[in-house]
Amino acid sequence: MGIICYLLQVYLLVLLVRILLSWFPISDGGALGSLYRVLEAVTEPVLAPLRGVLPPVRLGAVALDLSPLVVFFGIQILLAFLCR
Numbered sequence: 001m002g003i004i005c006y007l008l009q010v011y012l013l014v015l016l017v018r019i020l021l022s023w024f025p026i027s028d029g030g031a032l033g034s035l036y037r038v039l040e041a042v043t044e045p046v047l048a049p050l051r052g053v054l055p056p057v058r059l060g061a062v063a064l065d066l067s068p069l070v071v072f073f074g075i076q077i078l079l080a081f082l083c084r
Contacts, residue, residue, distance in 0.1 A: 005083035008075050011042075015075075018043050019068050046071055 018039040026032045047067045054070060056063035 001082055005079060008079055008083075012072065012075050012079075014039055015043050015068060015072055019072075043068075043071075 018036070021032065021036050021039065026036050050067035050070055051065065054066055056065050058064075
């Protein structure tokens with residue numbers, strides 16, 4: 001179980017960094033653009049199916065994507081049960 005716990009914690013960190021970087025404008029040609037593309041490639045296979053089931057929440061003119069939060073808390077629950 002140790003390796004699974006470690007991988008889940010690393011994935012949480014990757015997801016958190018992607019969430020934080022999504023708040024800022026990032027140019028495609030820069031180093032942060034490359035980092036964001038890598039993070040997106042790692043996290044999108046998990047987030048995309050959830051977006052199909054869980055539509056964005058409308059907050060006026062803005063739509064809030066809740067899929068990263070659902071994945072984040074889901075992994076936290078898995079860690080609580082698997083990695084005591």
